Amino acid sequence: MTQPSPTITDPRGADLVPAHATLERLGSGSTWAEGPVWLPDEQALIFSDIPGNRILRWDATTGPELPVHRDQVEFTNGRTLDHQGRVIACSHGRRAIERTELDGTTHVLVDRFGDKRFNSPNDVVVASDGAIWFTDPPYGITVAVEGHEGFREYGDNFVFRFDPETNDLRVVASDVEEPNGLAFSPDEKLLYVADTSAAGTPGNGEHRLIRVYDVLTGIKGGRGPDAVPSGPVVKNGRVFVEVDRGLADGFRVDTTGNVWTSNGDAVTVFAPDGTELLEVVVGEVVANVCFGGPDGSDLFVAASSSAYRLRTNVVGAGLWWL
Ligand code: MG
Numbered sequence: 655m656t657q658p659s660p661t662i663t664d665p666r667g668a669d670l671v672p673a674h675a676t677l678e679r680l681g682s683g684s685t686w687a688e689g690p691v692w693l694p695d696e697q698a699l700i701f702s703d704i705p706g707n708r709i710l711r712w713d714a715t716t717g718p719e720l721p722v723h724r725d726q727v728e729f730t731n732g733r734t735l736d737h738q739g740r741v742i743a744c745s746h747g748r749r750a751i752e753r754t755e756l757d758g759t760t761h762v763l764v765d766r767f768g769d770k771r772f773n774s775p776n777d778v779v780v781a782s783d784g785a786i787w788f789t790d791p792p793y794g795i796t797v798a799v800e801g802h803e804g805f806r807e808y809g810d811n812f813v814f815r816f817d818p819e820t821n822d823l824r825v826v827a828s829d830v831e832e833p834n835g836l837a838f839s840p841d842e843k844l845l846y847v848a849d850t851s852a853a854g855t856p857g858n859g860e861h862r863l864i865r866v867y868d869v870l871t872g873i874k875g876g877r878g879p880d881a882v883p884s885g886p887v888v889k890n891g892r893v894f895v896e897v898d899r900g901l902a903d904g905f906r907v908d909t910t911g912n913v914w915t916s917n918g919d920a921v922t923v924f925a926p927d928g929t930e931l932l933e934v935v936v937g938e939v940v941a942n943v944c945f946g947g948p949d950g951s952d953l954f955v956a957a958s959s960s961a962y963r964l965r966t967n968v969v970g971a972g973l974w975w976l
Contacts, residue, residue, distance in 0.1 A: 660934045660964070667931030670912065670923060671966050677934055680954075680961045681717035683710055686800075687956035688904070689732040689777075692946020694975040695739060699946060701956045702730045704746070705799040712961050720961065729794060729801040732777030732835075732904060732942065736818075737974050742786055744775035746794025746801030751775050751786060751816060764816050764823060770807035772814075774800070777835045777904055777942070781842060781886075782972075786816045787826065789833035789847065813847055815886070826888050827867065831859040835904035835942065838869070839911055839926070840971040845869050845888050846913060848902040864902050864915065864924075866894035895928050904942030906953075908968035914953060916940035921955055921964070934964060945970025 657676035662668050684703035687710075692699055698713040700723050709730060711723035728747030736742050741754040742763075749772045750765035763786070765772060774794025779787050791811045794801030813827035813836065827833065832851040838844065845867045851859035867888035875884045895902075900918020907913055911926040919939050923932040938958040946952055947963075950973040955962040969976070 658934055658936060660932050662932055664925070664929050664931045666925060666929070667923065670908075670932055670968055671964065675965050677936060677955070678963045679718075680712045680963055681710075681720035682960040683720040684956075684959055684961075686941065687958060687961060688941040689730060689743065690942055690944040690954045690956040690961065691733045691735060691741060692944055692952075692954065693735075693739075693741075694946070697948070699944075699954050699961060700733075700741075701942075701954075701961060702727075702733070702743075704729055704731060704801075707747075710961070731775070731794070731800075732788075734778050734780055734944075735975070736780045736786075737784060739975070742778055742780060744778050744788060746774040746776075749774055749794070749801075749804070751778060751788055753818075763818055764821070767808050767812070767814070767823065767825075771804075773804075773806050773808075773811060776833070779837055779972075781815075781838065784817070784819065786818060787813065787836060787838075787845070788816070789813050789830075789836055791832040791834055791850070793832075793853070813888075826886075827891065829891055830865060831861055835864075835902060835915070837905055837907045837913070838972065839907060840909050843869055846894060846905065846907070848905065848915075850901045850903060853901055862898075862901055863896040864894045864905070864913065865891050867891045895924050895930075897922065900939060903940070906943055906945055907971045908945070908966075909971045910968060911971075912968065914943050914945075916942055916955075916957075919957075921953070936962060945973060950976045 685705040689702035708725035709723040733743035795804035834850040835848040849861040851861040871885040872883040897917040905915030940957040
């Protein structure tokens, strides 16, 4: 099989990947691959196989059939690392955000908004202050193979921020119809959130886009000595890009601010001004991507049956372990 190679769609895209870069299939074994994260201490990639209810693993010694990292995991979806190297993951089955400690034990960090359960947390990022930001669309309670049947107890789909130090939970965005992937710009002054409502219940919205918000912090909520800086909050939400091949399920940002996103059966890269720079047609539907590898410049792609790797000339933003 010919290995897919990037198509440069704007001259600036030529700098993003080495000449003659190709997309390498690392291994297969999933039905619907999602939630990739690079584990720097192990030089390994793990990712969710949501319908398989398990997590697969790739390292330089594995493939082409990828081994099971963990199974019976209650339908994990998106994941990331916190600053201590612990895996923070979304669980459709537990309707929760959970953390795997360095000793391998996993426990729920938060699963309720007030007295209501979350829908099915989908994707997650950790900010530089350690707060966990995540999206909560309904796919894990509405799509039969992605979790357990259920209903939306708080009646909507929000983006939340959870501080694991204080247990403070707040809604940061309520205007995304079905929020999915999310990521910060390198300076954390922007938050990108995908709206994949075109994947949802017929009759809902038909969005296939990424929204962007200003992240505002340190706003004084009044006058006098008791007025403390508030935030962070997100404001001024607007459309960043509409994607053309499918859904922008999940994405990551590089240190120069480009957004590397799934787009149907492709990975598409957008500049901070929304210009499309580069596209790689993978050949099967892509859910999500992450940066990793020894120098943070390998782009790992979770796409339906398989995990792929693309060498790049950029470095992923927020890779604190580099
Ligand atoms: Mg997702």
